[in-house]
Amino acid sequence: MKKALIIGGGFSGCATAHQLALLGGWDVTLVEAMPYLGAGNKTRWYGGHPYTYGPRHFLTPYEHIYRYLNSIVPLRSCKDHQFLTYVERDQQFYNYPIHRDDIAVMPDRDQISAELSEINIGALMGLSREEIAGLAPGAITKLNGAAAAKNFEEYWIYSIGRTLYSKFIDGYSQKMWMIDDNKLIDDFTWSPKGVTIKEGDRACWDTAISAYPVAVNGYDDYFRVATAEANVxxxxxxxxxxxxxxxxxxxxxxxxxxxxxxxxxxxVLFDQCYGELPYIGRELLKIVMPTEFVLPPHVYFCYYANAEPFTRIVEYKKFTLHKAPTSLITIEIPSKKNKLYPMPFESEKARAKRYLDEMPDGVYSIGRAGAYLYNVDIDDAIDHAFKTVARIKG
Ligand SMILES: Cc1cc2nc3c(=O)[nH]c(=O)nc-3n(C[C@H](O)[C@H](O)[C@H](O)COP(=O)(O)OP(=O)(O)OC[C@H]3O[C@@H](n4cnc5c(N)ncnc54)[C@H](O)[C@@H]3O)c2cc1C
Structure with a gap:
């Protein structure tokens, strides 16, 4: 038998253990620092309510990953979930991603429409009137900011104009990353939620599968089943x-x-010889509310885009369908006390690459922290494991 070591028992580590077990011929040891598997996806309990650390909503465009997870922990659809953002300036909740229909009812809609015109966005991008005139209709908005932008702030201003940027993006992003200036963010391999202004269906993820486990203990059985043949x-x-x-x-x-x-x-694998990779974390405030539901029927969680110290509120029974006369919500507060989100800075990605380049044949670094990528959700973590075991198989 060949020997494999897996470090970390979150989705990417457990899915790797499972794929190696299915492959056969591997003696697998999985080492996990915590006294449980699953990391933030593990179901915890508070006030009699099941919850996870953040929503941990299973969203994926990958049908095969949905089928795989669903075969181990049956999933129910959460397709009706509506993502909302609170905008204090308007004292309104709006859809997130920003929806074209919401702009029509905003108090500053005329200003926003003017900013969204191609001339203004082209000018912001530094194009002359002649250059703008020479472009095919729609060409500038199709650029979507990404091609011309040098940083996160430019990306959004070029894509949606200054007013929408200041309402929905500016304060949220600074708060999310605990930074003073969004120009510091220069990594564009991700566009948050993949959309700038949405049209059509108001459900944000109308092209993705949106689901959550049926079982009261959420994803927990997955971690047990996936690692059943490993030495954990x-x-x-x-x-x-x-x-x-x-x-x-x-x-x-x-x-x-x-x-x-x-x-x-x-x-961690190299004694931080090129320096420590930075992350941002979250504190989770748990509050049991004396009412059956807190948020409206189709709202499972809300974003807050203003100066309040929190980013998101989650109402768990929307996902879990837990029956109780009370409701558990959590409030996520950005923090440096734990390490959850890799920072979206090119300089830190370059530092991570130096470590990744040191990995010899037969050593793989995967998952959100392992790949040092913010944009690794549950489905991506499983996908990393699938692809890694395919490489190991050769
Ligand atoms: C607040 C929050 C909310 C989220 N909500 C969603 C969501 O709604 N939908 C979604 O798809 N994704 C969500 N995610 C992201 C998603 O859950 C994770 O990105 C994904 O589960 C990553 O899996 P992973 O195995 O790569 O990493 P992790 O789950 O972080 O697993 C890594 C494991 O390694 C262990 N470990 C760390 N250091 C050591 C060490 N030195 N030795 C041994 N073990 C160690 C950790 O304890 C952990 O168990 C959320 C993330 C956060 C932080």
């Missing part, structure tokens, strides 16, 4: 790494492996 070491950390030799020191013993799949921050 909970509450354990590797003491020392020698990645070039695919060797680690575990519980005082030196162990070598044919393959290592790491799902943790890659700087």
């Amino acid at each position: 070491l909970l509450g354990t950390k590797i003491e020392r790494y020698d990645i070039p030799e695919k060797t680690v020191w575990l519980n005082g013993e030196k162990q070598s492996y044919d393959v290592i799949v790491s799902t943790i921050s890659p700087d």
